[in-house]
Amino acid sequence: xxxxxxxxxxxxxxxxxxxGVLARRNAILVLMSVExxxxxxxxxxxxxxxxxxxxxxxxxxxxxxxxxxxxAIAAAEIGIGLAIVLAVYRNxxxxxxxxxxxxxxxxxPDGPDSDATGRETPVPRTAGEKAEATA
Amino acid sequence: MTTTTLAxxxxxxxxxxxLAGLLLGRTVPGLVRPLAxxxxxxxxxxxxxxxxRQGGGQAVDTATELTPTGSVPIELALYIDGFAALTAxxxxxxxxxxxxxxxxxxxxxxxxxxxxxxxxxxxxxMLLVVYSGDLMVLLVGWxxxxxxxxxLVGHYWETPEARAASLKAFLVTKLGDVPFLIGLFALATxxxxxxxTRILAAVANGGIEHPTLIALxxxxxxxxxxxQFPLHTWLPDAMAGPTPVSALIHAATMVAAGVYFIARLxxxxxxxxxxxxxxxxxxxxxxxxSALAALAQDDIKRVLAYSTIGQLGYMTGALAVADRGxxxxxxxxxxxxxxxxxxxxxxxxxxxxxxxxxxxxxxxHLRDRVPDAxxxxxxxxxxxxxxxxxxxxxxKEAVLGAAEHVVTGHTGHAPAAAGWIVLLAGLVTALLTAxxxxxxxxxxxxxxxAEAPDHGRQPLTMTTVLWVLAVPSLALGGLxxxxxxxxxxxxDLTPTPxxxxxxxxxxxxxxxxxxxxWRHTTAHAAARVPLGAVAAHPExxxxxxxxxxxxxxxxxxxxxxxxxxxxxxxxxxxxPLHRPAAAGFHLDALxxxxxxxxxxxxxxxxxxxxxxxxxxxxxxxxxxxxxxxAAVRRAQTGNLQTYVSVLLAGTxxxxxxxxxxxxxx
Numbered sequence: 113x114x115x116x117x118x119x120x121x122x123x124x125x126x127x128x129x130x131x132g133v134l135a136r137r138n139a140i141l142v143l144m145s146v147e148x149x150x151x152x153x154x155x156x157x158x159x160x161x162x163x164x165x166x167x168x169x170x171x172x173x174x175x176x177x178x179x180x181x182x183x184a185i186a187a188a189e190i191g192i193g194l195a196i197v198l199a200v201y202r203n204x205x206x207x208x209x210x211x212x213x214x215x216x217x218x219x220x221p222d223g224p225d226s227d228a229t230g231r232e233t234p235v236p237r238t239a240g241e242k243a244e245a246t247a
Numbered sequence: 248m249t250t251t252t253l254a255x256x257x258x259x260x261x262x263x264x265x266l267a268g269l270l271l272g273r274t275v276p277g278l279v280r281p282l283a284x285x286x287x288x289x290x291x292x293x294x295x296x297x298x299x300r301q302g303g304g305q306a307v308d309t310a311t312e313l314t315p316t317g318s319v320p321i322e323l324a325l326y327i328d329g330f331a332a333l334t335a336x337x338x339x340x341x342x343x344x345x346x347x348x349x350x351x352x353x354x355x356x357x358x359x360x361x362x363x364x365x366x367x368x369x370x371x372x373m374l375l376v377v378y379s380g381d382l383m384v385l386l387v388g389w390x391x392x393x394x395x396x397x398x399l400v401g402h403y404w405e406t407p408e409a410r411a412a413s414l415k416a417f418l419v420t421k422l423g424d425v426p427f428l429i430g431l432f433a434l435a436t437x438x439x440x441x442x443x444t445r446i447l448a449a450v451a452n453g454g455i456e457h458p459t460l461i462a463l464x465x466x467x468x469x470x471x472x473x474x475q476f477p478l479h480t481w482l483p484d485a486m487a488g489p490t491p492v493s494a495l496i497h498a499a500t501m502v503a504a505g506v507y508f509i510a511r512l513x514x515x516x517x518x519x520x521x522x523x524x525x526x527x528x529x530x531x532x533x534x535x536x537s538a539l540a541a542l543a544q545d546d547i548k549r550v551l552a553y554s555t556i557g558q559l560g561y562m563t564g565a566l567a568v569a570d571r572g573x574x575x576x577x578x579x580x581x582x583x584x585x586x587x588x589x590x591x592x593x594x595x596x597x598x599x600x601x602x603x604x605x606x607x608x609x610x611x612h613l614r615d616r617v618p619d620a621x622x623x624x625x626x627x628x629x630x631x632x633x634x635x636x637x638x639x640x641x642x643k644e645a646v647l648g649a650a651e652h653v654v655t656g657h658t659g660h661a662p663a664a665a666g667w668i669v670l671l672a673g674l675v676t677a678l679l680t681a682x683x684x685x686x687x688x689x690x691x692x693x694x695x696x697a698e699a700p701d702h703g704r705q706p707l708t709m710t711t712v713l714w715v716l717a718v719p720s721l722a723l724g725g726l727x728x729x730x731x732x733x734x735x736x737x738x739d740l741t742p743t744p745x746x747x748x749x750x751x752x753x754x755x756x757x758x759x760x761x762x763x764x765w766r767h768t769t770a771h772a773a774a775r776v777p778l779g780a781v782a783a784h785p786e787x788x789x790x791x792x793x794x795x796x797x798x799x800x801x802x803x804x805x806x807x808x809x810x811x812x813x814x815x816x817x818x819x820x821x822x823p824l825h826r827p828a829a830a831g832f833h834l835d836a837l838x839x840x841x842x843x844x845x846x847x848x849x850x851x852x853x854x855x856x857x858x859x860x861x862x863x864x865x866x867x868x869x870x871x872x873x874x875x876x877a878a879v880r881r882a883q884t885g886n887l888q889t890y891v892s893v894l895l896a897g898t899x900x901x902x903x904x905x906x907x908x909x910x911x912x
Contacts, residue, residue, distance in 0.1 A: 214885065215883065216884050216886075217883040
């Protein structure tokens with residue numbers, strides 16, 4: 113099989129993932145897009161490893177070994193990522209990435225962990241937000 | 248033990264006593280009094296032994312160098328000649344008397360432990376000054392005395408007078424100490440050593456290049472410490488301290504340190520005619536001005552303070568005519584009778600409940616309440632007024648005789664002009680001294696009116712000391728004037744007939760005129776207005792009574808030094824001069840206008856420059872970064888996807904740039 117096929121496929125996969133990361137609003141879909149990008153890389157690693165091993169006298173198949181690493185790390189990453197998304201969803205009632213703008217300039221800190229430090233500047237909260245926090 | 252060991256122990260014992268007193272004062276209150284009195288008594292015994300062994304013979308001169316300093320060496324040196332030995336005996340005698348007196352005077356004072364420790368520390372520093380043969384070591388003692396004086400003047404720090412007085416005493420003496428330090432450095436640079444002996448040898452060889460400059464710089468420090476015009480203004484205010492402190496520090500010893508210092512280095516001053524003339528003018532202005540001011544003071548302690556300034560003027564006058572024997576002789580006798588005057592004044596203030604002479608003159612039978620103070624103070628006032636055969640007569644005649652020697656050209660050490668200045672000012676001051684001594688005695692002991700309050704007898708510790716000091720006040724001069732020349736330079740100290748007759752004559756005239764004026768003013772009994780500023784707790788210990796008396800004087804009379812008393816003989820004698828004399832010739836106001844106000848104006852100018860000018864630049868420099876920061880912060884929208892998009896765009900740009908560079912396009 114010519115190297116172009118997997119390379120093009122992986123480029124398409126990567127672009128799809130990149131589009132998903134940049135454009136999707138749902139945090140879970142963003143995570144899935146990240147997986148797509150990782151897998152595009154994995155595909156490239158495997159393909160180029162095979163292509164290189166044809167010409168080399170002897171090889172360690174480091175591309176394939178690295179792929180295994182990537183898969184393991186991707187698994188851990190998706191676990192943590194999904195856990196965070198779940199926690200955010202439980203806290204706020206939404207996992208919409210456009211609404212998670214706590215780091216914006218001029219945004220007052222809120223959330224359960226800021227209560228301990230931010231007592232001297234109490235943030236007026238709406239009843240809806242409190243309901244979300246307890247949900 | 249060798250004389251050197253004994254001499255080292257003399258300043259060391261009070262120092263150790265002070266340390267122990269400070270450390271144990273709170274935990275073991277029973278030890279405070281022994282720790283205050285015993286080291287001082289022991290060092291009195293040692294100082295007397297040192298003086299006896301030294302005997303006016305060859306000076307004890309030893310030194311050890313602790314560590315090389317790289318340039319001019321600083322050595323722990325002792326230089327004990329006759330002057331040092333006798334001055335140390337005087338210091339320890341007065342210090343021992345004052346420590347014993349203080350146990351009675353401040354018996355209920357809660358701050359007595361720190362007070363006694365500071366007095367011990369002061370004694371030690373003064374003895375260091377007296378014995379030291381190295382000017383840097385002398386300076387250490389000199390400054391320790393200054394800080395002890397500051398703390399002790401401020402002993403009653405609850406009263407604003409005491410706080411202000413302690414600061415004033417410290418700052419004014421420091422004003423003199425800065426030129427003094429520069430003068431010491433200049434002297435050491437020229438002489439190559441801080442040792443007194445080497446400096447005197449350099450002076451004798453003509454090795455000092457700028458004697459006038461150095462002498463004048465040193466003179467500034469001496470004027471500050473010895474309360475000479477124009478730096479004398481701190482001493483009358485320093486009377487806000489407890490009376491024993493005034494007796495020890497501000498009459499008998501510390502203020503004499505300046506005189507003693509010049510006496511040590513007199514050949515250096517003699518090398519400059521200008522310095523001797525300045526010294527003579529300074530002495531003359533100091534003695535006449537302070538005697539006039541003393542005649543107008545209402546506070547008994549301020550009378551004595553101005554009198555101290557005047558007697559120190561006699562000593563500097565004696566130095567200006569190059570007779571240090573006479574100067575130190577007067578230092579010794581003055582130390583004895585002035586300490587006695589102050590301690591007796593403390594007893595009187597305690598008994599009368601007031602420090603105001605105007606109020607005392609309205610108390611009958613005050614002298615019967617304090618017979619010890621009455622008799623001893625009479626002796627001391629006669630000594631002060633230089634009436635023969637009291638000790639003040641012999642020492643003052645020694646000064647006047649030395650001035651007369653210079654006038655008649657018997658010595659080439661001092662300019663004749665200095666002799667004339669000192670002689671004339673000395674005679675005028677002798678008249679005024681007798682006048683204010685008489686006035687003090689009449690107002691304090693010859694008052695009539697309501698009976699003086701009776702608090703029973705004064706503590707024995709306070710009255711015994713008075714009699715101990717009365718002995719030298721009475722007899723020191725007459726016994727010592729033949730012996731002392733062996734200890735000193737060998738100058739004859741016997742009174743010369745001319746000056747004796749003149750001096751005693753003017754003193755008698757001053758006394759008689761004051762007495763006549765007093766008879767005249769008190770005859771107008773109808774004009775006597777009731778006056779009163781009496782302590783609120785006359786049954787308390789003497790220190791408390793005195794603090795209250797000082798605090799009530801200004802509310803009662805409107806001024807700390809002045810009382811509107813028409814029956815005061817000083818008012819009639821001085822005439823229109825009375826008001827300015829009571830205010831110390833408004834020198835304080837002059838200094839306020841000349842120095843304090845410009846300094847304050849300068850301070851507010853600097854404040855303005857700092858706050859309004861310098862800070863404006865700093866704030867301006869901060870403005871631009873702040874605006875830039877605000878602009879950059881706008882990019883922080885909080886949307887992660889925007890961040891990642893920008894990151895991607897940046898990566899693409901960098902990658903393209905890298906490719907372009909790599910291909911060499």
